[in-house]
Amino acid sequence: MRLSIEKVTLFFLDQMAWLLVALFYLSFIILRPSAMLNLSTFRFLLYSSVPLGFLVVAEAIPLITGNFDLSVGQITGLAAMAAAYILLRNPNFNFILAFIMPFVFGTLCGALNGFLVGLINFNPFLVTLGTSLLFDGLTLMIHPQSIWGLDLPRYYVSFGSNEYIALLFFIMVLLILGLALRYSRTGIHIYATGGDRVSSEMLGIKTNWIIFLAYTIAGFLCGGAALIYTGFCNGVPLNLADGALFPAFAGAVIGGISLAGGRGSVINAFGGCLVVGTLEAGLTMFAISPEMRKAAMGILVIFAILLDRLRITYRDKLLRPK
């Protein structure tokens, strides 16, 4: 393949998330070199993006099939709270089962979404809006207070609080997921369903089951987020991941998951997550007020949508054969 201006531009367009991360990070370095220019800040930035990273990837899968999941934050909260509550009441709970629990709860929640949207064919926006309230309510019903990390088994909390373990775990999950999406038939069918559902059906792809699977995987990933968040927050705060939907969504879209469905890679979605993470870290570093943070996040979401549109248009121009 010859190297050409077009190929280079296309590469940058597709990897834009990583460029933005570099851009943001560099600007923060310029503004406050002492804080940003050291390895532990960089390492912390990566680590603190992991919980959000799980949620970005969780949101990405339904988006690829052309659907929405508004409940990712609430699934995470419920999975975290339910698992922590069981551990609270059973301090000598089986070590292996303890780690599996948040994934199981997350998967069940995701399967509910998948059942209603994929198999019953309800509107994804309305379903996941409803389930987000349901999961939120269930979280409060299980334990209407935060659970402190000190009351939980040491091993359980230290999994997510160890920077290296958390990052390694996330990268492993990301790689497995990314490869499965690209190199398995089901993975291709997930993209096909988002690209053109009617045509996929015509070609024998069972799109309703694909959508069910997409939401179930999303739930599973939320379970992963729950485990990491528990370590990161040293316990389960009552409002765990409550407002995480918009950063997750923004991260996925900036990372190249198209809103139209059918395209985008989860690896790049992590890049988008880092953009959000870097921005959030920067906002914290410069002690921006909560109100302004909210506004900044809102602007980021709109920016993500614009970027998606521009990217598609520009890619079209570049890829159209002469």
Added chain:
Amino acid sequence: MEPLLRLRNIHKWFEKVHALNGINLDVYPGEIVGLIGDNGAGKSTLVKILSGVLRPDEGEIFWEGKKVKISSVQDARKLGIETVHQERGFVDCFSISKNIFLGREPKKPLFFLKIVDYCKMREEAQKVINWLNLKVDPDQEMRFASGGEKQGVVVGRAMYFKAKLVILDEPTRALSVAGVERVLEFTEALKNSRISCIFVTHTLHQIFKIADRFVILYRGEKKLDVEKKEFSSAEELEAKVLEIIKVH
């Protein structure tokens, strides 16, 4: 010679509308049948029944001599019936090679797993492209191909997967003159591969040259079923068609 496809007394109602009224149709191996009729004639209903989207209310379908039920798109494909639409049947943002193999991706072993074989897909896609002389690249996204070329890809896919009957559903609608020419070339390529073809259109003269037989539908009934050799020109056939329609 036994017909590949035989429809006997096919009826279909939509509420009170009798969309298909006792249709009998035979399609032989390797022939091109032009299915002609205006809007409301029942052409698309018949196509949907053959491609498994709809089921007939009455009547029987025989495939290679055996009675069959086509209850789904998968059933139709299993028999070897493929349908080509201008806008559907492919994913626009996928590459040509991915589209050709969509739903039937080839796999290769990797340790204990089986992963999708992109190299094979690309190679085989190039073969298909060469068969039909398509002006596309296997890695190019489908949406950048013209309407005619897109249908060429779908026709190529049908050929690759050894379809026995390809139904082209109004393939020349909204195409340029060059596009129409290409579609006619693809249709002849099908015939040369001994694949039967039902070419649905409302413009008779376009397929006059390549078709073997013409079936005219009018308001749900088959009004004419003739071989091309009985007519010396498209105008003659058109005149006969108008004559029949005027009687009603």
